[in-house]
Amino acid sequence: MSMRSVVVAMLGVAIAGGSAIGARHYLAATPAMSAGEPGAPTELVQVIVAARDIPFGMEIQPQMLKAIAWPKEALPPGAVTDAQMLLPPNGEQPRRTTRTIAQGEIVLASKVSGFGEKVTVVQNLAPNTRAMAIKVDAVTAVGGLVTPGDRVDIVLTQGDSTSMRAVTILQNIRIVGVDQKTDERSEQSAVASTVTVEVTPEQGQALALAQKAGTLSLTLRTLDAEPNRQMESVALEDILNAPPPTAVDAPAPEPVRTRIKVRRAGEVETVEVN
Template sequence: MQLTSILLAALGLSVAGGSAYLAHGVMESRSVPPAAQTEPDLVEVMVATRDIAYGEAIDGEMVAAHPWPTGALPSGAFTRVADILPPEGDEPRRARTTILRGQPILADHVSAFGERLTIVQTLGENGRAMAINVDAETAAGGFVRPGDYVDVVLTQGSGAEMTAATILQNIRIIAVDQDADGQSDTPQVLRTVTVEVTADQGQSLALAQRAGRLSLMLRNFGSASDTAPRAIRLSDMFGEEEEPEPQIVVVEEPAPVPPPPRTVTVRRGVEVETVAMQDGS
């Protein structure tokens, strides 16, 4: 009996000691502060303090430094305000596109110091800029914006003989009225759309404007030019069959057969001779 009591007491002391040791370990682990997290390397990046419109001159009130992770630094970002603002007395940079508030200002977003911004700078090699007279109805409801691509459709004629034909495909819009900035999504009442064309396309477009009415069809971004649809007439839409034109058959009468020549038989003794008579004889 005494031996049993002694064993139970020893077991109780062992359990209590183990519990105390575990509790001490937990308390120590809680008292040790977590390892300090490594702060990312930061660099100052110049960002816009307000929305900057296309063509607007950039001054010191539009730019501020903002910390930015070095590993996520955008390509072409300015890290010094002196790289954006001109030296005293020099011409400023201008925004090539709309720059939103809080957006990093990149080299592609701004012009050189004193550089004049024109749509010519947006043309590709051998590109030409040409204006088309349009309205909301012919310009996809006014949703055509700079940077969009369109097909140009010519409508001409009247009545059942009215025709529509796609004359140009995948043509880039470079300006709408006097606006060459494509950031706005608000539909506008348009009067003129400027497109980029080749010299040959420009000649075709000039003729088409005089021949009839031009309409613009918006294309999906990145879609390649496909085979232009065939021209259709108004009568084609209603399935009207074209009546064959009456054909005139010309029957040529055979040339009259000349009458046989008149002859005279002359007898001289036993000789007989047939002589042809001439007219008037």
């Protein structure tokens, strides 16, 4: 390798290191600002926000963070106010995001791991829930349109051609992974062989039995889907033997009545004749 190449490489490393150190010092030295309406000052404190989108599982680096002023009374619980809490000491392993953090979003302690802590899909689960994979294909997974973060109902179909039956066994279930992809920001759909869902222990037991009993299909819910409700199972014979819709009988026409005038003893009276 020529001396020129060595110098260029060393210069690049020095610039990158200087940028990281500069960002660290900038975050540490940024003062909290104070502002408010005349006569009613608002106390502001420093808070750390994401300078850009930080995907799930990404190492937290100084250039990803930014310090801004925030009203103290509106500070959310767990908000990080010191960048040094997120950046590792020299030689230590970095912290990672356990949730995707959007640009401009306040960094919460609950969304980052410990220093050197391994980040897996477990950190993306709600309390007292489990991740469970189910087998799907292009048809049962809504044509491959299901992505991490979507919510679905799960329908079990079982039986033969003469006694087939379908029933919705689980509702409003969150998809945490499609094959090995867990990034909820991804908008790319693909035909998957498995999807991983977030379920309670009891739902996991029911789902394990249902996979052995028949075929599982996913139905994608809308964002404003109605609350869960009890749904009856549907048999094939219910569909094939359903009676045709009955026609609504038209009301019988009113009989035509004829009115005539009758004069009796100087008085005129109107009578109806059928």
